[in-house]
Amino acid sequence: MTSLTQDGRVPFLNNGGVKRLLIGGQWVEAISGETFDSINPATGKVIATLAKGGAADIDSAVEAARLAFEGPWSKWTPFDRQNLLLKIADLIERDFEELSLIETMDMGAPVSRTSLFKRWLLQAFRFYAAQAVNIRGETLENSFPGSFMSYTVKDPVGVVGCIIPWNGPLISQLWSICPTLATGCTLVLKPAQEASLSSLRLAEIMLEAGVPAGVINVVTGGGQTAGSALAAHPDVDKIAFTGSTETGRKIVEASAVNMKKVAVELGGKSPDIIFEDADLDLAVPGAAMGCFGNSGQVCYAGTRLFVQRSIHDAFVEKLAAFTATLRVGDSLKPETQLGPLVSKAQLETVAGYVELAQQEGARIAFGGERLGGALADGFYFAPTVLAGVSNTMRVAQEEIFGPVISIIPFDDEEEVIGLANAIEYGLGGAVWTRDVGRAHRVSRAIKAGIVWVNCYGVTDPSTSYGGTKLSGYGSKGGFRHIEDYLYSKTVWIRTA
Numbered sequence: 001m002t003s004l005t006q007d008g009r010v011p012f013l014n015n016g017g018v019k020r021l022l023i024g025g026q027w028v029e030a031i032s033g034e035t036f037d038s039i040n041p042a043t044g045k046v047i048a049t050l051a052k053g054g055a056a057d058i059d060s061a062v063e064a065a066r067l068a069f070e071g072p073w074s075k076w077t078p079f080d081r082q083n084l085l086l087k088i089a090d091l092i093e094r095d096f097e098e099l100s101l102i103e104t105m106d107m108g109a110p111v112s113r114t115s116l117f118k119r120w121l122l123q124a125f126r127f128y129a130a131q132a133v134n135i136r137g138e139t140l141e142n143s144f145p146g147s148f149m150s151y152t153v154k155d156p157v158g159v160v161g162c163i164i165p166w167n168g169p170l171i172s173q174l175w176s177i178c179p180t181l182a183t184g185c186t187l188v189l190k191p192a193q194e195a196s197l198s199s200l201r202l203a204e205i206m207l208e209a210g211v212p213a214g215v216i217n218v219v220t221g222g223g224q225t226a227g228s229a230l231a232a233h234p235d236v237d238k239i240a241f242t243g244s245t246e247t248g249r250k251i252v253e254a255s256a257v258n259m260k261k262v263a264v265e266l267g268g269k270s271p272d273i274i275f276e277d278a279d280l281d282l283a284v285p286g287a288a289m290g291c292f293g294n295s296g297q298v299c300y301a302g303t304r305l306f307v308q309r310s311i312h313d314a315f316v317e318k319l320a321a322f323t324a325t326l327r328v329g330d331s332l333k334p335e336t337q338l339g340p341l342v343s344k345a346q347l348e349t350v351a352g353y354v355e356l357a358q359q360e361g362a363r364i365a366f367g368g369e370r371l372g373g374a375l376a377d378g379f380y381f382a383p384t385v386l387a388g389v390s391n392t393m394r395v396a397q398e399e400i401f402g403p404v405i406s407i408i409p410f411d412d413e414e415e416v417i418g419l420a421n422a423i424e425y426g427l428g429g430a431v432w433t434r435d436v437g438r439a440h441r442v443s444r445a446i447k448a449g450i451v452w453v454n455c456y457g458v459t460d461p462s463t464s465y466g467g468t469k470l471s472g473y474g475s476k477g478g479f480r481h482i483e484d485y486l487y488s489k490t491v492w493i494r495t496a
């Protein structure tokens with residue numbers, strides 16, 4: 001495998017030294033002096049050593065963010081903030097290849113995937129640049145025309161804490177960085193320990209673009225330490241959390257300390273429904289990649305695949321045959337479609353679920369094992385098709401977060417709607433059919449934050465996504481997202 005740290009395309013990693021925390025515009029060591037290593041999941045090798053921030057570093061970062069919030073940044077006009085967002089987009093365009101390679105080496109997603117994030121990053125910064133100059137209150141009619149006038153103004157909520165997972169930090173962080181900059185808030189970002197490097201490189205770019213000291217702070221470190229300190233900090237006004245439902249609960253509890261505004265984007269176990277009239281040339285690869293993309297480490301992955309009984313056996317065969325064509329391997333090769341799982345722990349979790357599935361009575365139609373040979377040093381697991389699954393099995397109810405799809409047969413529309421919704425989560429879902437009426441009925445009936453018809457996983461910064469039920473609340477992207485970073489104040493004025 002090419003060693004990227006030697007080929008000059010990733011100067012950020014070639015620099016060596018400990019990757020430090022960004023606090024108040026300065027790159028600093030953790031107060032404790034502690035560090036941790038980042039491991040490339042494709043090789044099992046250490047690619048960088050990072051400062052391990054803790055509660056004391058979070059305190060300094062929140063203090064810096066508060067100071068910045070109340071300082072000259074508060075006088076920036078919407079047009080100033082718009083220009084800043086546009087400048088960052090331009091610098092990302094210049095340095096994108098490096099960001100994509102860092103993400104690939106840090107968390108394992110192949111370059112064929114991380115290179116697609118370019119559109120995302122650029123569109124997100126440019127979309128929020130437009131939002132920056134589109135913040136507005138309302139004039140409100142009242143009972144005293146001529147005597148009183150009433151209207152609302154929108155102000156930034158203040159210091160935002162953002163905690164993100166490892167499965168795609170280059171994108172996850174955008175949903176707090178962009179609205180923070182568009183509204184005039186300030187931010188303390190705590191990435192996941194497994195994948196923090198792209199956040200640090202993006203922070204460098206933002207400083208170069210002119211983000212003032214303290215407006216964006218990045219504290220790398222553990223969840224139980226830095227993460228929980230941020231979630232419980234009394235001077236943080238809002239928390240934007242993306243991660244597991246289990247941690248999300250703790251975030252909500254911690255928020256009570258000062259009644260923070262909270263958005264929690266959590267786990268999923270999304271239904272993907274194939275009716276007998278579906279275009280199978282679309283549905284087979286669509287359903288496979290709707291689950292296996294990013295090696296199944298996607299919150300809205302379509303992991304429960306409901307297939308109408310009349311086409312079930314043929315579909316299982318076609319899906320297994322398609323899965324066999326997927327190129328799993330070296331994340332850095334452009335032709336690779338699926339890379340490794342993020343860590344050894346994640347690999348063990350996935351392997352454990354596949355074993356459990358068999359104990360529960362499921363059959364492996366494809367995959368089902370760790371990949372060895374040239375891939376033995378990395379954390380690779382074969383994309384796995386499980387047939388003979390019932391919706392009540394643990395493998396069909398619990399989030400695996402790996403490349404494992406469970407196929408469940410159904411007979412009719414009413415039954416499948418019941419099965420699709422018989423789950424604690426409510427994040428995504430899809431329906432494949434040529435019947436337009438059925439497409440409307442079923443997409444409406446699925447209880448989820450986002451539903452696709454005859455496609456899976458299409459998203460854009462201008463459209464929102466979020467969850468319901470145990471998948472959380474508060475959605476990301478779209479025109480209304482920026483409201484979460486503002487609060488509305490009503491003003492009454494005596495006019496006579």
Ligand code: NAD
Binds near residue numbers: 165
């Ligand atoms: P996780 O909950 O273990 O960790 C997420 C983040 O929270 C990390 O930064 C971690 O360090 C931090 N953390 C852990 N314990 C904490 C605590 N007690 N207090 C504060 N912070 C803490 O999740 P993960 O394993 O990193 O990510 C996978 C999960 O994220 C999956 O459940 C996936 O579905 C979910 N996810 C959801 C979305 C969405 O938009 N709904 C998107 C991506 C991932």
